[in-house]
Every structure is written in structure tokens, then in C-alpha cells.
Amino acid sequence: MTRIDRKGSAKLTVVSDTAYEIVREFDAPADLIFRAHTEPELVKRWWGFPSFQWLECTVEPWAGGRWRYSAKEGDMEVSFHGRFQEVVRPGRIVNTEIYEGMPGVTPETEEGGALNTNVITERDGVTTLHVHVECFSPEVLKMILDSGMESGMQLSYDRMEELAVQLAA
């Protein structure tokens, strides 16, 4: 089967002073995309960086359930957590996301951060993931975008290559 190369095809749009959206298509059923977001063993295989040493990956995928990702990247500990507001398999996941690196934020903090709405739709075997990230302040949006920039720089291209070789095998 010929596979369309979708590498680097995510579309990012800043839609307001506090929100941005990502749209990405996958040649896979919607249910696999849903599982990759809600099963810890699968989350660990794509979220963050391949060099992450996972410390915690908790996912309670139901309304009111909590999630927390905590990992070590070199000497740096990176942790995020939040609560699910809506989980509808396989089409919709709405959750808060709080970065614990912010001053005054602890793993118990429920306020601030961002509200992520993941909409997963499948059509003719192609699944579209639409992510809307609504930040609670322009400062949070700026911080998310800035940290994205840093993490982009930290990614080791060797690991990416390794992944590609694995795939081709």
C-alpha cells in the first residue's frame, strides 16, 4: 500500500490573542488517534521527545478524570497536568492543560493554563485531528509558543532519523 508522506504537514493558525489551532491528517482510523491520546503506553511513544525519561504518565479519560505527564529531559523536569471535561470515543477530547514550570503552579493547581479541544474525524480512511488551544491569557499563549520554540531546538535529529529507520524496517 502506498503511503502518502504527511511529514511536516501540520497546519498552525493563531486564531486570536489567546488561541491557536492545529490541523493534521493521518492515514489511520479515528479510533487509533483517540487511543494514542488516552492510553498511557501509547502516549509515551509519541508525546514529548524520544529522549524523555518518563516519571509519570497518568490518563483517566473520562469527564472529571485527571491526567499528568511528567518526564525528565536531561537535568530538566517537565510536567503537565489537567482534567478532562469531555471524552467521547473516538471523536472528541476536551481537557485543561497546566504547565507546572510556571511560578506558583503545583501538581494540584486547577486554575490557569489552557483548554484544549481535540476533534477527531475520519473520512474515507483519513483522520483529521483538529486541536483548538484556548489560553486563559495572552501571556500563557506567549509562554506556550516560546516553550514550543525551545523544545523544537532541543530535539535531536539523530533520534528522528532513528525513528525513520525503524519505520522503514
Add this chain to the structure above:
Amino acid sequence: MARTPTTNDVFAALSDPVRRDLIAAIGDDEATVSELVERLDIAQPQVSKHLAVLRESGLVRVRPEGKWRFYSVNGPALGPVIDWAQKFLGAVNERYDRLDDLVTELKEEGS
């Protein structure tokens, strides 16, 4: 913490939607204040105030000619914004490329 716009802080200059509209309205041409007032339907004092911030950041240049002042966008000043946007987009893409690899593997495993 409030950020004080400095002359080289193009991000602070672009944090205001009216200023982003002004940049877009000037485009790759030149425009006078009255043309911008008309194009954006915003009061003249507002346009002048925001243009002053854009000039301080270096994003907008002004060319006086007779009694007119022509404003234009200083493209290279947008460089840091473009670099930053590309890096963020790169990080987003890397994340979803890994998700793509994962679901492809799962599909092949038939799980």
C-alpha cells in the same frame, strides 16, 4: 508582569490586534495616516498612536515628502517573528509526525 515595549521588541509591538491590522493594511506598499484611517475605519488619533509604537519597534518606516508622511513596513524587522513561528511550527510538526509513525505502526500490528 507587564512588559515594557522596547525599541527592538517586535513581539510587544505586534501583541496588539490593531497594530497587526495596520501592518497588513500597509502591506508591501506605502500609506499615509489618512489612507489607513479610511482602510481600517479607525479614528486618526488611534492610527497615529499605534503607528508611533510600530515605528519605535522598527517594524514601520516613515518617509516624509512635502507635507505628507508615507509609512511602509520594514520587512527584515519581522525576521525574529518569522523565525520564532517557524520553530514553533517545527516543534508541533515533530510531535504529530511521531503520532503519525505510532498510528502507522499500530495499524500494521493490527492492534
